[in-house]
Amino acid sequence: AQTVTQSQPEMSVQEAETVTLSCTYDTSESNYYLFWYKQPPSRQMILVIRQEAYKQQNATENRFSVNFQKAAKSFSLKISDSQLGDTAMYFCAFMIGWGNYQLIWGAGTKLIIKP
């Protein structure tokens, strides 16, 4: 069975610092997708970044980047130059690349950016 583990329930950093959120997953599949979602206190879930397992290059979206280590089944999210608006719950999620379109979710990491 596929599982997603986020080992950091809560993190806090100062504004402008860089922070890395960890995510590991377990699967026997070779074709899959990985996601990071953000849920601010207003509670609308928003996609941060997406990575296809067949791509070796790490995905990047502005200040957000991932470190995808396929052999280690690790998918960490790095936030550079953190801003107060980055305060949110961050969820890592996984989806196999065929047939089943359901996301497997991690338990989330609460990130607090301090002024």
Add this chain to the structure above:
Amino acid sequence: EADIYQTPRYLVIGTGKKITLECSQTMGHDKMYWYQQDPGMELHLIHYSYGVNSTEKGDLSSESTVSRIRTEHFPLTLESARPSHTSQYLCASSESGGTQYFGPGTRLTVL
């Protein structure tokens, strides 16, 4: 920007009442999902649909029911609300193999 809507945003209701949570999307996505989420906790899939007239139960057992008569509409119904149903309900949609886009959620409180 994803266009997926949920109404109402907040609902406080008494035990035993029948309620319907509405979810609509304008993106033409064939796949839609309902999640239950307690504050600050992980998401639990309660229902999903891969197209019109297709509905399935998710991993978390739920007393709710869903229907999918139109592509854009995926309402969730509770026939008799109970305090244990108090939670947030999130609706999402996606294309095949694609990213899920979420609505703003409905915060349900059953007294």
